[in-house]
Amino acid sequence: MGADDRTHLIIGRAKQEWSDSDQFWNLGLTQPIFRWNEAMPEQQGLSGLFLKIPFLKNQWQATLFASYLFIPTQGPTYQLINGRLTSSNPWFASPVEVLNLSGQKANLNFDIDIPRTQDVVFKESYGFQLSTATNKKDLLFNVFYLNKPKNDLMLPFEGVLNLSTFNGDITVKPQVARHHLAGIDLGWNFTDYKTVFSWIYESEVDYQPIANTTYPILPEQHIFSLNQLIRLSRAQRLWIAYINVDRNPTTIGGVFQSSNLTAFANRNRFEEAIRIKWEGLLYRTSNQYQVQTTLAYNQSLLRDNIWLSAEVNWSVYKGLELFTHCDFFGGSEKTVVAVDFLSAYQNNDRCLVGGHYAF
Numbered sequence: 001m002g003a004d005d006r007t008h009l010i011i012g013r014a015k016q017e018w019s020d021s022d023q024f025w026n027l028g029l030t031q032p033i034f035r036w037n038e039a040m041p042e043q044q045g046l047s048g049l050f051l052k053i054p055f056l057k058n059q060w061q062a063t064l065f066a067s068y069l070f071i072p073t074q075g076p077t078y079q080l081i082n083g084r085l086t087s088s089n090p091w092f093a094s095p096v097e098v099l100n101l102s103g104q105k106a107n108l109n110f111d112i113d114i115p116r117t118q119d120v121v122f123k124e125s126y127g128f129q130l131s132t133a134t135n136k137k138d139l140l141f142n143v144f145y146l147n148k149p150k151n152d153l154m155l156p157f158e159g160v161l162n163l164s165t166f167n168g169d170i171t172v173k174p175q176v177a178r179h180h181l182a183g184i185d186l187g188w189n190f191t192d193y194k195t196v197f198s199w200i201y202e203s204e205v206d207y208q209p210i211a212n213t214t215y216p217i218l219p220e221q222h223i224f225s226l227n228q229l230i231r232l233s234r235a236q237r238l239w240i241a242y243i244n245v246d247r248n249p250t251t252i253g254g255v256f257q258s259s260n261l262t263a264f265a266n267r268n269r270f271e272e273a274i275r276i277k278w279e280g281l282l283y284r285t286s287n288q289y290q291v292q293t294t295l296a297y298n299q300s301l302l303r304d305n306i307w308l309s310a311e312v313n314w315s316v317y318k319g320l321e322l323f324t325h326c327d328f329f330g331g332s333e334k335t336v337v338a339v340d341f342l343s344a345y346q347n348n349d350r351c352l353v354g355g356h357y358a359f
Contacts, residue, residue: 083109156215221247
């Protein structure tokens with residue numbers, strides 16, 4: 001066999017495109033993501049053993065995955081000071097600090113019951129994937145299954161109301177949950193066009209509720225998407241994509257199961273949305289110094305929310321790159337109900353300027 005036809009065993013953390021939809025929309029279902037910037041989440045990959053077996057003249061590949069190490073999705077850093085959860089990161093979603101009960105305002109004080117590290121990281125995972133080569137022309141096919149911990153920790157809480165001070169003491173108790181994931185990608189890849197239909201199934205999220213807490217009940221869901229790539233030229237690409245989530249609403253269990261709590265509403269980054277994205281090379285010199293630009297328009301089809309993003313990368317010198325990234329959110333809702341990414345950050349317009357150098 002040639003070098004590209006050999007079976008590979010990878011031990012460690014590896015990025016794998018399990019699903020076209022999960023990868024393109026950064027859903028964070030198959031692989032954990034680093035969410036220091038919610039507008040630019042970074043795929044982190046799963047940790048464990050990956051056995052990759054190419055066959056049929058390297059046009060197909062089977063992947064087997066097994067692990068006993070779990071690293072959850074990581075968000076912005078925060079501090080717990082005097083019962084308040086605060087962060088200098090603008091993408092940190094602070095919890096509600098005042099609750100209206102029967103016309104009276106109750107101040108909420110928070111605490112976190114941090115689980116032991118070994119109770120979080122030592123969790124088993126396994127799965128498989130069968131797919132055509134990613135650069136294969138004509139038919140594209142991918143099927144996968146994963147049985148693993150859910151990348152986002154569950155956040156049940158225990159609440160006590162002090163009637164003398166009318167203050168509420170909230171203790172958040174992070175917990176690892178499990179789910180099954182399965183999906184199929186089917187599409188066609190030609191010289192100028194690439195079309196992919198994608199379906200992801202997530203089972204009901206399974207975990208053992210902690211006594212005397214209030215917790216979310218996450219039912220099964222089906223995610224459908226269509227991703228159309230148009231190669232305008234060798235340096236210009238256009239994506240037109242659609243995503244739709246079919247599921248029952250999240251419900252509440254435990255002590256306050258009859259309450260209407262919006263804290264558990266934000267399950268997916270997107271519920272139903274479209275994205276139009278253009279990526280192109282604006283300028284390149286003979287010395288490979290170039291300016292790369294990305295523009296994207298995102299529209300929620302359930303609410304009047306949009307998200308415009310623009311990014312410019314300038315390769316100034318060998319190993320040195322400067323960049324700027326801007327995000328603009330818009331919506332007509334007067335109150336923020338964080339049911340998805342667009343509604344949660346509709347007032348979070350900002351620009352980021354920076355650079356990096358590879359030694």
